[in-house]
Amino acid sequence: MTYALPVLLLIASNVFMTAAWYGHLKYPHAPLLIVIFASWGIALIEYFLAVPANRIGHAVYSTAQLKTIQEVISLAVFAGFSVLFLKESLTLNHLIGFSLIGLGAFVIFKGPF
Structure with missing residues (x-):
């Protein structure tokens, strides 16, 4: 559970942070000041999840x-938010780029060095 809990908390925190950073793009006519405060409130929830995730995960x-x-x-x-909420397409370039980042993650965890 010690290995899984930080990952689950990070997933939840990233859902909130992605909503805070990009959700307002679906509402381009909303006043900027309202968008900033709404995003800030959503991001606060993200912090309540990310900080414990890192504290627990560091063990x-x-x-x-x-x-x-x-x-x-x-x-x-x-990627999921972009496709499902913003109705944007993921291109082959996106998938290749994300895969290269995934390869970097592999190197961090299981790399040959």
Whole structure:
């Protein structure tokens, strides 16, 4: 459970952070000040999840591994959010780029060096 809980918390935190950073793009006519405060409120929830994720995770993962996990989750959540909520397409370039980042994650965890 010590290995899984940080990952689950990071997934949840990234859902909130992606919504905070990109959700307002679906509402381009909303006043910027309202968007900023709404995003800030959503991001606060993200912090309540990410900070414990990193605190708990540091018992079993290095900080580089935690950051790598967070980045991979962030890309996966972003890809799903982009397609499902913003109705944008993922192109082959996106998939290749994300795959290269995934390869970097592999090197962090299982690399030959």
